[in-house]
Amino acid sequence: MRVPLSWLQDYVPLQNIDPLDLAHRLTMAGLETTFEQGGSQYWNKVIVGQIVSIEKHPNADRLQLATVDTGDQRVTVVCGAPNIEVGQKIAYAQLGARLLNAKTGETVELTAAKIRGVESAGMICSELELGLSSNHHGILVLPEESSVGSPINEILDSSDAFEIEITANRGDCLSVLGVAHEVAAIIGAQVTEPNLEYEEVSPSVEECINVIVEDPQLCQRYACTLTKGIKVEDSPEWLQKKLRDSGHRPINNVVDITNFVMLEYGQPLHAFDYDQILESTLIVRTANSGETFTSLDGALHELKPPMLMITDPQRSIGIAGVMGGLNSEMTKSTKNVLLESATFNGINTRRTASTLKLRTEASLRFEKGLNPELAERALKRATALIHSIAGGEVRKGIYDVFPGKKDPLQIQFSLNSLQKILGTSYPSSQVEQVLNSLGFVYTKMDDLNLKIQPPYWRTDIEIEEDIVEEIARAIGYDSIPDIPLAGLVPQPLNQPIRILREKVKDLLVSLGLQETISHSLVSGQNLESINTPMESVIRTENPMSREQEFLRASLIPELLRATSEALKHPPNSVAFFETGRSFKKQKNDLPTEDEMAVGVLAGIRSHSFWEDTQETYDFFDAKGIIEAIFANLGVQVDYIPSKNSAVKIGHSAELFIDGTQVGMIGEINPLSINKFNLPTSAVVIFELNLSQITQFLPEQKSFFVPFSRYPAAIRDLALVVKSEISAEQIETVIRKEAFVTRVSLFDLYEGGSLSPGEKSLAFRVEVQSSEGTLTTEQLDAIFSKILQMLAQETGAVTRT
Template structure:
């Protein structure tokens, strides 16, 4: 937001220099990024009055102008012919230096000596009018005055970097109210004595709001008999200093009032508005509109338009349409001032990549009280500066009743939060300076009514902030926080998650960070039944698109989307993981905050490592994830993990398992079902896993203490058994451990075989068993006795020793 200091002075005199005001505002939370002069000095450029105009004796396209700059007329050769006798113009006398370094000299032009140059706006560094026309100054401009003083080139511009909540400062009056609070000043409002004709506006135009959720209020005024032309120079200069390009008097006045009040306006050529009727409705799917920039836009039913009977004539709150724009032929104008839904405007402006000053203000929210004031202000200026006749009354379709927000605030609590001893009377004075209505009540309580322009003040803490910034952050003493330091569980959780990430990265996985919002169709692609808790997803209110319309209940869709994306670029070998939260609701609609569960998700496909001549590649499958998960469990001293075969809705029926420790299910590992892979457009085997990190964190043991190396030698025995395929290898390993008790220190599955020598439905599992005792060396006899017990235990579970028949 650019704030010309001279313009601000029309409403309030802060009694400070622009630099001092910028510092004061910054300290009060309204950051002023910079304070800069508008233009450079124009030495030797003076205001001149045209006394005589005559043809050039040698050239038909030139004229000789006698211009008086206060010291008598000077004959100047000029190519422009838009000036008349009596006009005030900018005269660059010999010795003057123009922007760009052009030095003016007295010199002959086709036989006539020119004593200077009459300047166009462009030659003075201004984007006004045509560079083929001389800049005409106001008729009351003093002859001989310096042009840079007349145009305010020394004016200072304050560049405000506003936070989104301070939409009230997107208008000069809003800034003036803020300055008044900081300097104990009073805002001078422009006078509003608006003359109207006897013709009622309802006879000239009709308005109908079809979607009241997207348009809460729409007002229209009609001004007839307007003479289109350039705006007065003072309006053009103010707009230029604010960063707005002047166009014509009607458009300039709507921009001027928007910059003054923060309320966007739009002007329609009433003669081009069919049937003189305004409809505020949603666009039809595929409906077209050519906007003022000449671009044809294709609209959707998410867009709000201003329309006549048949077609749209404007994109509500964003940009007007080409068909009803103000041109030189316009005489009757309809002025629109409205309140549109901020979310709708933001969605449309972003989808069409069409940001505008109007959309910026509607997105942040406009002041309901400013609508009618801005409407009348624009009508008054069109009457005074464009010769328009204002029809009686305003068409006002208002379907929202907005009441000022009221709060009960404790002065005692304000003092406690700020840590200062501020008197209640001073608190009242500070709040009243902001335009808040405050009345004290019992027990040091304050009843505060917030003006509608301050929609950002909603809770008691907002009032505390207002008191603090007006009191002065620099006046609040610095103090260290007091209190007992306690263990931060949240910090420990974050450290745990970071450690998990380090393990995953060290295992060769790449971290994936997906959106927490998902498309619900991704859950349906997983073939989850409707009664599955993961289908009870929380819908997002006013989502940007269907792709982000639900809070995720599983990390799997995001990981699969990443796999599909990578595969489309021929990246088929993938090890991806994500540590993120999923959101589970106890019931819908939500009655309390959903459970936010930190989760580890993994997905693998292809082969690892990439083919090379040093290390052979293996399939990235179930066992890769199983190995990484076992590494994590060992790192945190978690024992007794079991992988229980279990088909899930989205996994291969014979290649998935639940991960259990004791009787607690930590998560699952499983190869993606072919039909699910096809739904995700993935044409290769993919294995996914999801682990509950909350449960893992609760089971994690402290870092283990040092254990000395074994003092006595170990003995090893191998055993191979044939079992049914549905018997888990871990179950047999656990049987070996339980039977061997204190004598078995390690059990490793080193071979799995299925082939012609093995009966159908069976498989061979071979284990290496390490025997060791802490108190002394085991004898062969002791080892053999334990080994025999292990054989019998396996046989009792239906196993057949390899080589002893089947």
């Protein structure tokens, strides 16, 4: 919304107010505002001149030589404007003046120049060169009473203006008066309202026109006045300037008045040629399917319900809230004007304008929502201006169809609410001054309580808190003192799953994995790739596409697809992980939403430039990651051989804590590798159910164990066991010995000299005492005890 400073001053005093400071204060009050300096910045060295003679240019048919009296000398100026005449007072730019260039829009310094062989000493300016408007088809002609030689800024008003970004809830600021009330509240002034009085004559308007509103839901109010015997002509200069300064093109006095009042009050109006309304009847109805209509801009539109139309008994003459029709527009021959001021449904108006691609200043205001009380005031203002400028006689009264009229809203307001909501209070006199400036009407119930009626132009004030906000905005949010919080600081929310998820993510990153993120909506093909039972799948009600039809049951498929794409490029090594939720339907219950962490290792284990190796990832790489995570969490996990069809038997395991499965780990089998087009067979995945793990986290997160002052001893144990005995079982038995501090598996051997059904496992065992250095005899006793326990519990024997 462009609000000219000169227009704003008609309603609120702005003397000694810095426009830049006011723009800042409006922004801080919630209206993002910038100040744009108008033409006055281009008026240095521009004075009033008078054309005393005009001669033909000797070398150009379209140029003329004008002799200009500047008060102290006469100069010759080459000019091509078609409207120059002897005796005119004009804006003369002296050499050195900085003017707008009509072609580039940039400012340039005026210098002496020869035009077709004749030197031009300056320029006779158009409105564009002076920054007044975009008009450069002729020179600017000044009033006859202008004094020759006077600076131009003594004759012309600057077109300085505020540019205001309007938010969706502040449609009232799409009006100069709405902004004036904001300014008045900020600077502590009162707004001067326009005069709405005019003379009326009989008969009444109700005897001259009939209005039928068929759908009160789409047209809450329809009011109109009738003025007969008007004269359609150009608007007076003051009205044209107001419109130009606001960025609007003057058309004729009647149309200009409707645009002026729309900008002034924010209420769109429309003027019909009364004599073109058949049977003197207006009908407000929805459009018929396939109905066509030619709007004022000459465009033909195909209509459909529930687009709202203004019609007479035989034809449509306007699209309600958007644009009038070519068949009832104002022309020079119009003598009688019917002026419409209505309140149309904002949502329907927006849909109509968008469908017809016909967004207008009127539709913009209707779609933000207008108070029906605004219609009558704007109508009276426009009628008064038509009577004053275009003449004619105003028929008595207003034809007003207002079926849904309600009593004005009354809001109970307590001064104590300021302290309660803002944490500060203001004197009642200051609060009352703000309310008056903003247009609120109030009644004092007692010293603390008011009954407040919101202004008729505001639709966003409904509750007591809205009034508190208005007071805070007007006085300034920066006036609210900073007060430290009193009382106890609120305890943080206990979110163990979130804390665990973030910790696991940090651990995985520290272990060299990179995080990926995928969408939680997946395709049916995604679910089929991991043989997900469809009865446990959750389908979205309105899928955006086939690729986003279901909630994911697992994070593994999308992670493997990302792996497949990554392995197509060097360095042929992938270490990815992702965290997120998986969803599964439950019978007669809400779906489960488990927080999961999944990872994949694929391709070459190391890709360092100085380490030339082709070793690939295997089960034990992923197991090392899992062990590191659970060691950090302080949780003991058991590994049970997996029977999952997606992983290799013997190279996979399911993870259990106290009998509850919390995850799985394993090498992908060839069938799954083909499903996901993985270019390598070395692919290992792991999956952790963080929602399940959370319940097993120890309350004591960490504790200190003193370091031993004595050296550790290391021995290797090569054991032969049955194939079904797992390495974890062996490790569990070894750790039962109190002196054991570390156990690691470093070799697995099958075949050769071993009998069928047997395998060899080699462990490196570290033992240490905190009381002294272990002797050879002590070490022999410790390992002899370990071997006895292994033999008894697992049947293990030493490999020879």
